[in-house]
Amino acid sequence: EAQVTQNPRYLITVTGKKLTVTCSQNMNHEYMSWYRQDPGLGLRQIYYSMNVEVTDKGDVPEGYKVSRKEKRNFPLILESPSPNQTSLYFCASSPIYPTSFVSQRETQYFGPGTRLLVL
Amino acid sequence: TQLLEQSPQFLSIQEGENLTVYCNSSSVFSSLQWYRQEPGEGPVLLVTVVTGGEVKKLKRLTFQFGDARKDSSLHITAAQPGDTGLYLCAGAGQGAQKLVFGQGTRLTINP
Numbered sequence: 152e153a154q155v156t157q158n159p160r161y162l163i164t165v166t167g168k169k170l171t172v173t174c175s176q177n178m179n180h181e182y183m184s185w186y187r188q189d190p191g192l193g194l195r196q197i198y199y200s201m202n203v204e205v206t207d208k209g210d211v212p213e214g215y216k217v218s219r220k221e222k223r224n225f226p227l228i229l230e231s232p233s234p235n236q237t238s239l240y241f242c243a244s245s246p247i248y249p250t251s252f253v254s255q256r257e258t259q260y261f262g263p264g265t266r267l268l269v270l
Numbered sequence: 271t272q273l274l275e276q277s278p279q280f281l282s283i284q285e286g287e288n289l290t291v292y293c294n295s296s297s298v299f300s301s302l303q304w305y306r307q308e309p310g311e312g313p314v315l316l317v318t319v320v321t322g323g324e325v326k327k328l329k330r331l332t333f334q335f336g337d338a339r340k341d342s343s344l345h346i347t348a349a350q351p352g353d354t355g356l357y358l359c360a361g362a363g364q365g366a367q368k369l370v371f372g373q374g375t376r377l378t379i380n381p
Contacts, residue, residue, distance in 0.1 A: 155312075184368070186371075191279070191373055192373060193274075193276075193358060193371040193372050193373040193374050194313070194358065194360075194371040195371070196368050196369070199368055209368055210368075210370075241312050241313075243312070258315040258318075259315060259369075260312075261311075261312025261313050261314070262312050263310070263311055263312055264310070264311070264312055
């Protein structure tokens with residue numbers, strides 16, 4: 152089954168304690184992305200990757216790091232989490248850049264989400 | 271910075287009624303997508319519109335891309351409780367490599 156998996160699904164942590172949220176896709180997609188979703192703000196892109204070892208900042212990258220050592224994995228790292236990073240996080244993947252979508256076959260697949268609470 | 275404004279942000283109507291959700295911007299987009307998100311899940315793509323003036327239909331859902339490619343609408347005919355969810359529009363800026371999302375419209379269809 153084609154899917155994007157994220158772990159953990161729920162996480163409660165304290166300020167300053169480093170954490171990693173994993174993301175893995177089994178569709179051999181080149182493009183992967185991390186978003187955060189906050190009430191009234193929609194989805195905002197944190198980082199994206201166009202291929203292995205190629206990453207770039209999205210709209211809200213401050214306080215986050217990513218890596219893309221393998222095509223299937225795209226972990227999100229919070230080196231020193233702060234309460235303003237409490238949010239719902241989604242990982243997504245697609246075969247091509249989302250901006251190149253022209254048909255229903257070229258879709259972006261989202262993971263189930265990770266709900267993070269930073270105390 | 272490209273922005274997408276969705277309206278309304280919340281909509282609660284009775285089963286059988288029609289509704290329209292709007293997605294507006296001052297920027298031109300090369301394509302625009304509509305997603306639907308259920309509680310506890312990630313967004314799922316409903317449609318991609320690419321050409322100005324394009325209209326696409328998915329059963330009772332009709333999507334339209336504005337002639338100038340700056341806005342889009344989602345019209346639902348005879349809404350059903352199964353249509354309840356969060357609807358998100360997302361635009362692909364010209365030359366950009368990322369999507370910009372609207373704030374979302376939380377739709378509730380009451381039986």
